[in-house]
Amino acid sequence: MKRTICILTAAVLSAMLAACEYSTYIPVDENYSVLDSAIAVQMQQKATPLETKITDYSYDKRYEMNAAPITFDDKYMYCLVPIGFVGDQIDDQRFQRYKVDLQTGETKPMCDVPGCTHDVNTFPNCINNSLGNVQGFTAVGNVFWCLDSDDDGRSYNIIAQRTSDGKDRLFENTTFCTEFEEEFHRLTPREKYSISDFFVRDDLIYVVGESYVYRIDRSSMKARDLIDVCDSRITGGMLYGEKMYLSDDLGEVFVADFESGSVNKIADKMYSPRVYDDVLYLYDVENKAICKAGLDGSNITPLIENCQDKMLVKGGKMFYLKDDANSSFISYDLESGKETVIFDEWNSSLFIGTADHIDRIFALGTDSEGNSVILSVRADGSGFWSNTLNGFDNAG
Secondary structure, X not given: OOOEEEEOOOOOOOOEOOOOOOOOOOOOOOOOOOOOHHHHHHHHOOOOOOOOOEOOOOOOOOOOOOOOOEEEOOOEEEEEEEEEEOXXXXXXXEEEEEEEEOOOOOEEEOOOOOOOOOOOOOOHHHOOEOOOOEEEEEEEOOEEEEEEOOOOOOOOOEEEEEEOOEEEEEEEOOOOOOHHHHHHOOOOHHHHHOEEEEEEEOOEEEEEEOOEEEEEEXXXXXXXXXXXXXXXXXXXXXXXXXXXEEEEOOOOEEEEEOOOOOEEEXXXXXXXXXXXXXXXXXXXXXXXXXXXXXXXXXXXXXEEEOEEEEEEEEOOEEEEEEOOOOOOEEEEEOOOOOEEEEEOOOOEEEEEEOOOXXXXXXXXXXXXXXXXXXXEEEOOOOOOEEEEEOOOOXXX
């Protein structure tokens, strides 16, 4: 079985992280010993056990580009939950980082600096994320890696490591770009080196640029293997073995092979490619359908209709979101074709995520009252779990 890492298209949300020294916007008393009442009530709720089965943890990360991110280590799921706006612009969205104990189900806000003990139980002044100059994050051991911006906060071309001591820059892209970026950013030349996202696998870091991909050797932190994918912007894709399946904003689907350095176009008018067990899945945005195909893009066949592009496969089932008023969370058995509604009481949804070392799938959405709802179910459909984070939607 090849190990896999996902990236997929989603609505743009600027989930910025902040360091410990930033003050919270939720009121606390002068000695930081008392939480805002809404948070205090939430933290006193008894956790429902998750009892996740955990196997060998690796650094592999499945993630959605430009959306509320999700990542896992061997003890917790971490995610950014939208909790309101501080202004009337979308860039004024506020996010709170939460960690969910994979065994006990305890869900609590956390300081945005991994390794810091300033969580909700000890130092509430640190628990909230304000707008900052960092986005995206993945758990690598007991630290988080994330994207960071240049000194002017314009180009996110840096991969950084955040610890309780602050932030260390690990890699800065100052050379890799293609003719597309050169032309697209001719008036803002520093932005041509921007990194859209990245993920870590063993000794390599795989980087997605605007129209290209490349790898970084973790021992030397030097970039290599640049592949010029397309003449437009990459919007989603997936790594499978040493091949990356990618779609651009024109609906073209490509396969970039890191071993040969080649790139081939395999489909048109399709988005969000995924590969599981040697089957390629594509999203037909015009017909709002998930399709399946051969790895070379052959025999594209509609599989599920009236759905969104958020999907993943685990344990012989596809988990996806219906394109209905409730963004229903559905399990589809790939062998029998049977559909099971897991949850249909959302108002909107943000992501579905999992990791190879756990037996659960997680999803995040909002209910009709604007509360954030985290859901989880095992790959076999058992063990449904949910937690409503009430009282946070109007924070700030």
